[in-house]
Amino acid sequence: MTIKAVVFDIGNVLIGWQPEQFFDSVIGADRRRAFFAAVDLHGMNDGIDAGENFHDVLRQTAQDNPDWATEINIWHDRWIDLAAPLIDHSERLMYALQAKGIPVFSLTNFGIQTYDIAAEVYPFMRKFDRDFISGHMGVIKPDPTIYQMLEDGSGLSGDALIFADDRQDNIDAAKARGWRTHVFEHPKGWADRLVAEGLLTAQEAT
Template identity: 50%
Template sequence: MTINAVIFDIGNVLIEWQPERRMAERIGVARAAQLFEAFDVHAMMTRIDSGEDFATVIHETAAAHPDWHDEIALFHSDWTAIAQPDIPHSVRLLRALRARRVPVFALTNFGAANFPLSAAQFPFLTEFDRHYISGEMGLAKPDPAIYAAVEADCGFAPESLLFADDRADNISAAAARGWKTHLFADPADWAQTLIDYGLLTKDEAA
């Protein structure tokens, strides 16, 4: 079947999401390791991705962990220094698909308030034909309901959607609905998948 839309995850597909690395750069390797052992940073972010308020969750979490208050607060005050840099080859693939007039969507676990901060930092995040932001939807991957919501909104058959994500659980949930999927490891492999589906030429995918 023809691919009617290509769907990108954002974190670790278009921009890096490696908070352990970024925090190590800011507060030191040993202190960052202790931070991530002391409490579950990713669980905090999941609350935000699922629709809770960005600032409220971080400030409440910081207050609940006074020994780590200042470090946790950085996830709010220094968000754009943590959720970065971009992944240039992936950005080129996004733009090459748009140049070919292939509909391109974003489906991302991202908070409703911090996504605009990243979009201001990385304007290519505004270039999608449709945005599906989990924090705005009140649904997060890999909940099957978020994939069903995408299908209902765009009107395309599941088997005509090609989705790239760096997490196997998110990919499995999409594949279970019939989506074509690509488990993202690096931009070169994703480029080859787009070539294999006939969506880009080798030169366009470079």
């Protein structure tokens, strides 16, 4: 079947998402390791990505972990510094696909409030042909439900879709539904895959 739409994850595909690296630079690696061991920050973030209010969750987490309140408030106040930098080659690929009339969808684990914060800095986030944002959908990857919701919402399924994500578990869930998939490691590899699929020329994919 011909590919009818290209699906992009956002974190670590279009913008960076490396909280440990950020906190290493701010509080040092030793304290960061202690912080992440003491507070379930990834679990906290999963709740936000599933639709919990970012500001309320961070406030409650700081109250529940007073010894780490300063660091938790950094997560809140400097959140946009965690979601950085722009992966500009991936952004160019998105626009190149759209310039050829190929729809580009997002399928991303992202909170409601944090998506709005990021979209102020990264305009591409308002330019997908279809948005599938976990916070609004109430479910996160790799739950099969979120993939079903994209299929139902777009009317596309199976190998009519090609999906790039940096996490193998998210890729495996899409592959189980018959989607074409690409494990994203760097934008050049994604560009090469889009060329191999006949969606872009080598020049268009630069």
